[in-house]
Structures are given as C-alpha cells and as structure tokens.
Amino acid sequence: MTRDGATADGGTPLGLPWSTGVVRGTDGAVRVAGVDVRDLAATHGTPAYVLDEADLRARARAYRSAFETACAQVGTGVDVYYAGKALLTRAVARWVHAEGLRVDTASGGELAVALAAGVPGAHLGLHGNNKSEDELRTALDTGVGRIIVDSLVEVDRLADLVRAHRGDGGAPAPVMVRVTTGVHAGGHEFISTAHEDQKFGLSLAAVPGGDSPALTALLRVVARPELRLLGIHSHIGSQILDPSGFAVAAQRVLALRAELHARTGVLVDEVDLGGGYGIAYLPGEVPLDPDRIAKEVAQAVADACRDLGQPLPRLSIEPGRAIVGPAGLTLYTVGTVKPVRLEDGRVRTYVSVDGGMSDNIRPALYGAHYHAEVVSRTSDAAPVLARVVGKHCESGDVVVHEVRLPGDVRAGDLLAVAATGAYGRSMSSNYNLLTRPPVVAVTAGESRVLVRRETVDDLLALDVAAD
Ligand code: LLP
Numbered sequence: 001m002t003r004d005g006a007t008a009d010g011g012t013p014l015g016l017p018w019s020t021g022v023v024r025g026t027d028g029a030v031r032v033a034g035v036d037v038r039d040l041a042a043t044h045g046t047p048a049y050v051l052d053e054a055d056l057r058a059r060a061r062a063y064r065s066a067f068e069t070a071c072a073q074v075g076t077g078v079d080v081y082y083a084g085k086a087l088l089t090r091a092v093a094r095w096v097h098a099e100g101l102r103v104d105t106a107s108g109g110e111l112a113v114a115l116a117a118g119v120p121g122a123h124l125g126l127h128g129n130n131k132s133e134d135e136l137r138t139a140l141d142t143g144v145g146r147i148i149v150d151s152l153v154e155v156d157r158l159a160d161l162v163r164a165h166r167g168d169g170g171a172p173a174p175v176m177v178r179v180t181t182g183v184h185a186g187g188h189e190f191i192s193t194a195h196e197d198q199k200f201g202l203s204l205a206a207v208p209g210g211d212s213p214a215l216t217a218l219l220r221v222v223a224r225p226e227l228r229l230l231g232i233h234s235h236i237g238s239q240i241l242d243p244s245g246f247a248v249a250a251q252r253v254l255a256l257r258a259e260l261h262a263r264t265g266v267l268v269d270e271v272d273l274g275g276g277y278g279i280a281y282l283p284g285e286v287p288l289d290p291d292r293i294a295k296e297v298a299q300a301v302a303d304a305c306r307d308l309g310q311p312l313p314r315l316s317i318e319p320g321r322a323i324v325g326p327a328g329l330t331l332y333t334v335g336t337v338k339p340v341r342l343e344d345g346r347v348r349t350y351v352s353v354d355g356g357m358s359d360n361i362r363p364a365l366y367g368a369h370y371h372a373e374v375v376s377r378t379s380d381a382a383p384v385l386a387r388v389v390g391k392h393c394e395s396g397d398v399v400v401h402e403v404r405l406p407g408d409v410r411a412g413d414l415l416a417v418a419a420t421g422a423y424g425r426s427m428s429s430n431y432n433l434l435t436r437p438p439v440v441a442v443t444a445g446e447s448r449v450l451v452r453r454e455t456v457d458d459l460l461a462l463d464v465a466a467d
Pocket of ligand 1: 276
C-alpha cells in the first residue's frame, strides 16, 4: 500500500465497515483479498457470504495480543475464547485456534463442529441456559475444559450425570457459574443478557433473608464432589461500544469471589468476562479498540483485587462479533429496482436483491443498520435514497434501511453489504424455502467454499413423507 492509502496497482481500500482486504480497483470493481467480486459471483453465485481470512485472523490476533499484554502488565494471564455462535465452520474454528484462541460453544451442534475441526476438548467451553443431558454427556465424554452452568437445577443435573457416568472415582467436571451482575450494556434489549429480568445466569442481587442466587449456586458447586469450581462467568451484552460496563461487571464478580472465599475458603482461579465488543456497521462508526478495552479491563480487575485484598484471578474473554463480523460481507445481485413516492413527495428507490431476511435477520429482528455499495462498477449518476430489500413475502424483509446508491443502479449490478460476518449465516433460515448461501473464504487472491450452498435437493431430503 502507498502512503495515500492506495494499493500498489492504484486500488483504494474502502476502509471500515469493510474488511481490510476490500479494495475498489481502478476499473471501478471491488476486490476482496485480491479477488474481483465479479469473479466471486461467477464462480460461487449469489447471494454468498464472503469471508476475508486474513482480516479475521488479524482480529483474532489483535484481541489475543491486546489482552495478553494488558494482563501481563498487571501480573496475570488470559485465555481468549472465540464465541462460535457468531459463525462456526470447521475452517473458522481451525483459523482461530491456530491464532491461539480457544472456542466457546453454545449447543451440541457448535460443540460437534469445533471438535470436528480438531480443537481439543480442553480448549472448548460449553454454554447454554438449557443444555440437554446429551449435550452435557458429550461435553463430559470429550473432555470439554469448562461447562458454564446457568441454573441451580443444572448444577445438580450435571453432578448427577458425572456420578452416573464416571462413578465415584472419576475426575470432577470443570465448572464455571454464570452470574448476572445487573450491568446492562449493548445495542438492543434482546441482546443485553445481564438484565435481571431475563433467562440467563444467576443474579448477584441478594434475596431478602438469604444469599444471592449466584452465591447459592457457587456454594452448591463447592458442595458437590463431582464438580470442580473453576471460576465465575459474566457476559453483559453484545455490540457494546461504551467499555465502562465491563469494569463495573468485573468489580461485582470479584466481590462475589471474595465473598465465596470468606464463606468457604475456596478462592476461584478464573474470571470470565464474556464477549460483546462492538464493531462498526456504518461508515464513521468507531469500533471498540482492543488495546484500550484490554487495558481498562485488566486495570479494573487489578484495582478491585487490590481493594479487596485478593490475589488476581486468571481472566478469560469471549469475543464473537468483533472477530468475525467485520471480516464478512454478503454479495447479492440486484434483481428489480422500483421508485416509490413517499407521503412527503420524496422518492425512495427500492432495490431488491436475491436474498434477504433468510440470510440476514438482524435488520428485521433488531432494527440493525448496515451499509451497502454497488461493487461491480462505479457510476457518475447522482446518488439516490435507496432501501435494499430481499425477496421474501414480507414487507419487513429489509436488508439495508437507508443508503445512498448510484441513481442508475440496475438489475445485474452486484451489491455488497458490509460487516455481515457475525450472526448472519449463524441466524439464517429457509424462510420461503430459500436455500442458504455458501460461505466462501478469500485468501491472498484465491477463493474457496467453506460451506456449500444449499440446494433444493437438500430441502427435499429433509421432507421425508410425501403423504
Ligand atoms: N459469550 C456469551 C456467554 C454470549 O452469550 C455471547 C453472545 C458472546 C460471548 C459473544 O458475544 P459477541 O462478542 O459476539 O457480542 N444475535 C445477536 C447477538 C446475540 C449475542 C448472544 N450472546 C446479534 O445478532 O446481534
């Protein structure tokens, strides 16, 4: 890259919210990690999820090194778990593991993919507020390094399973207890998992005349010899752009750790502060900076431990979106363009693409905003106010609420939506029996399919009774 930001062949990196490998060439077409989007569309079809491998790996490294450096400075260590719910394929699991991350799973399916990728059980965590006995048994069988228990019922369920499974002589199962700290952070109520009035974790809030549910669960784990209490877990929300909540949650978790120590003499070794690091979805948005957040969190933990007179725990974090979100884009083909006159006289150009809410439910579910550009060419036409919509039978089937697109946007143009790597594919559906797009990786001028496109035959294969 030259000093003004242009690449050696004169291309211009588009910058955030696009991945670092997204460059508009001098011919007007966009390349991802050196591959022209027109070639991607010709080879893999559209819609397609496109992942910039180098960008994804660099984000994994950035989080790991930021937290390792900041934690070393205050005198402790850290493990970074990639939250597989954001997007999990075998290749993605291998990439993040090769970058020194572990993997956090939240179901038997995610666990199976991570194991199939070769990630050792000891480097996996298993989450879930309602894990099945099968899921718990698989975790025990495959030596999952931490099972994060989410209710009192589950503490006993897991301990009983260990007893039935391994007998009295077996090794205890490694357990963390997920607590809710009362810190509410993140972009949307549905994704703010530390509210008190929600299904996750055990509250730190004291119950009149008794211990908090969180302390009760910790005491129960300590009392069950089939379980080994590794630590305390807290996840405060998602798409967090204001880092202050992490420090407050850390202080509350550490106070709970001190209380457990005082009551039982048990000092847990680890504190997991979850994920939730926010990214840029729109031009001009500023993502959380890993170095800054790592320093703030490590310092908050160190200060709280000093004030409590406690030794530092080992830390862990679980970023998902911040690793994979910006590394992904979705490539669509424009099908129809329709000007619609609004009440106030303005005209909105509805641009329909060949996917929609089945490949990205986030705009419909959370009112999430995205950025899009025509990527197969440039245009001198004056921009128009556009809404990018999908092909589903629903007026809420919006891909991008509002974006300025060239006034001559037309059928056959390729349109890319930025920062769709997290919670796009992983929350996709077959609504209207659309087939799910492939996940295509692009690495140093080469593209390859990680997950193939679904076919109508796949749909029919599941539909087993004709009458
Ligand atoms: N750890 C735990 C325990 C979690 O519940 C989550 C996300 C993460 C880590 C990763 O959070 P991240 O770093 O990706 O923000 N579907 C929603 C997000 C739901 C997040 C649920 N838990 C969305 O599309 O925004």
